[in-house]
Amino acid sequence: MAELDHPARSVLLVLHDVAPETWPDYQPFVEAVDALGGVVMTHLVVPNFHHRNPLEHDRSFRQVMESRLAAGDELALHGYYHADDAPPPRTPREWFMRRVYTWEGEFYTLAEQQALERLNQGIELFHRLGWPLHGFVAPAWLMSQGTRQALRQLPLAYTSDPQHFYRLPSFEKIRAPGLVWSAGTAWRRSFSRAVSDWQLKRWREAPSLRLGLHPVDMRFADSRAYWLDTLRHLLAEGRVATTKRAWLAQQGAAAQAA
Numbered sequence: 001m002a003e004l005d006h007p008a009r010s011v012l013l014v015l016h017d018v019a020p021e022t023w024p025d026y027q028p029f030v031e032a033v034d035a036l037g038g039v040v041m042t043h044l045v046v047p048n049f050h051h052r053n054p055l056e057h058d059r060s061f062r063q064v065m066e067s068r069l070a071a072g073d074e075l076a077l078h079g080y081y082h083a084d085d086a087p088p089p090r091t092p093r094e095w096f097m098r099r100v101y102t103w104e105g106e107f108y109t110l111a112e113q114q115a116l117e118r119l120n121q122g123i124e125l126f127h128r129l130g131w132p133l134h135g136f137v138a139p140a141w142l143m144s145q146g147t148r149q150a151l152r153q154l155p156l157a158y159t160s161d162p163q164h165f166y167r168l169p170s171f172e173k174i175r176a177p178g179l180v181w182s183a184g185t186a187w188r189r190s191f192s193r194a195v196s197d198w199q200l201k202r203w204r205e206a207p208s209l210r211l212g213l214h215p216v217d218m219r220f221a222d223s224r225a226y227w228l229d230t231l232r233h234l235l236a237e238g239r240v241a242t243t244k245r246a247w248l249a250q251q252g253a254a255a256q257a258a
Contacts, residue, residue: 009207010239013033013041025215039241040071042244056129108138119151123154165248178209183217
């Protein structure tokens with residue numbers, strides 16, 4: 001019982017935008033993480049990335065994901081297309097969120113029924129493939145009110161944004177700070193490094209830290225090395241690697257024991 005009262009500090013390694021076309025970006029990094037030994041991770045899987053490559057048709061990718069499950073990793077649903085196909089933005093705020101912040105906010109404008117249909121497509125795909133499914137993360141973490149209403153109706157345990165988990169269907173908010181980079185250009189990587197270093201100092205004693213990686217991070221030696229070095233450092237400090245689902249279960253167990 002004492003272990004539940006004082007759970008180990010954790011690190012959650014989360015790979016975003018996992019799909020057949022992005023896996024070659026991730027593969028060398030994942031192999032380096034595997035070499036550390038005992039590090040599980042959560043893969044945010046996109047069923048049909050940008051409408052151009054349904055994972056159901058890619059046997060080799062499916063086999064890789066099944067091997068990750070066998071190794072103790074978690075697969076979560078990350079949108080369906082990871083592309084914003086809604087009509088063009090009409091307001092300055094919409095334009096900023098959908099054209100400056102991201103072009104991939106698939107669930108930012110969806111009405112409840114639209115979101116429900118797309119979420120069910122993803123859930124059914126996981127079921128057909130025999131993949132356990134507990135969580136959904138919206139592309140760019142953007143969710144309309146209709147998406148939130150749809151999630152309340154589905155058999156999922158959680159969703160999340162950059163700094164929180166939300167237990168479903170209640171949307172109970174749980175603090176879970178995370179690091180993320182914008183790595184597309186050299187100045188963005190420099191800025192991201194500075195911000196992440198500051199956040200690591202600020203959150204040094206936080207019970208959990210999430211590392212949110214994207215395929216673009218893997219395409220540059222400096223950002224790729226930063227994530228691997230940061231993971232090594234956090235493990236050396238005594239943090240335990242866990243998946244999103246397992247971390248949420250630990251929080252529930254600790255709350256019940258308190």
